Amino acid sequence: AQSVTQLDSHVSVSEGTPVLLRCNYSSSYSPSLFWYVQHPNKGLQLLLKYTSAATLVKGINGFEAEFKKSETSFHLTKPSAHMSDAAEYFCVVSNTGGFKTIFGAGTRLFVKA
Amino acid sequence: DTAVSQTPKYLVTQMGNDKSIKCEQNLGHDTMYWYKQDSKKFLKIMFSYNNKELIINETVPNRFSPKSPDKAHLNLHINSLELGDSAVYFCASSPTDRDSGGWGYTFGSGTRLTVV
Numbered sequence: 001a002q003s004v005t006q007l008d009s010h011v012s013v014s015e016g017t018p019v020l021l022r023c024n025y026s027s028s029y030s031p032s033l034f035w036y037v038q039h040p041n042k043g044l045q046l047l048l049k050y051t052s053a054a055t056l057v058k059g060i061n062g063f064e065a066e067f068k069k070s071e072t073s074f075h076l077t078k079p080s081a082h083m084s085d086a087a088e089y090f091c092v093v094s095n096t097g098g099f100k101t102i103f104g105a106g107t108r109l110f111v112k113a
Numbered sequence: 114d115t116a117v118s119q120t121p122k123y124l125v126t127q128m129g130n131d132k133s134i135k136c137e138q139n140l141g142h143d144t145m146y147w148y149k150q151d152s153k154k155f156l157k158i159m160f161s162y163n164n165k166e167l168i169i170n171e172t173v174p175n176r177f178s179p180k181s182p183d184k185a186h187l188n189l190h191i192n193s194l195e196l197g198d199s200a201v202y203f204c205a206s207s208p209t210d211r212d213s214g215g216w217g218y219t220f221g222s223g224t225r226l227t228v229v
Contacts, residue, residue, distance in 0.1 A: 043117075043221055043223050046218065105155055
């Protein structure tokens, strides 16, 4: 069985400060992990993915995430938030073949001017 | 443009009606999905098709019937619409690699269904 938990439903940061969105997963095998972003009234866009290669994964728009097997975590970070980063972020775990995919409940990121 | 396109973008209808949502992808992907996103943004998979064959059918009322005429299309037909069907429905596609966890999804922009 696999599951994914996003530890914060809401995160608020000031523009120019670091962003940390936390995600923990459980899986009985080596999972693939993803982060998606959803801007208001838009579809979801893939930010980055981990599929058993390098543990530090770089994505679009300056985001990156680190896979830590010992902590079963895949936290999303960005050094400096921009107003356009305000959106909903989803952490996702997937099994081999991608047929069993579980979405986290989402974290809403607010960016203050 | 290469994309996943779904129509209509908005759909307002009365209870008891039958409606369809269409989805097409021109990415050459093997697998297509329908997801339902509720008012709390929670995403739940409804169906998944791989090369026109149904591979995932989660607990969804049988009023919902997917149809895949070819691997580039996955349409969703809903009979006897109910108030609780109001949600945003997303179509998605992915290239399927059975030896890995997949390549991630490309999502359509969603169809906001409102049942009144």
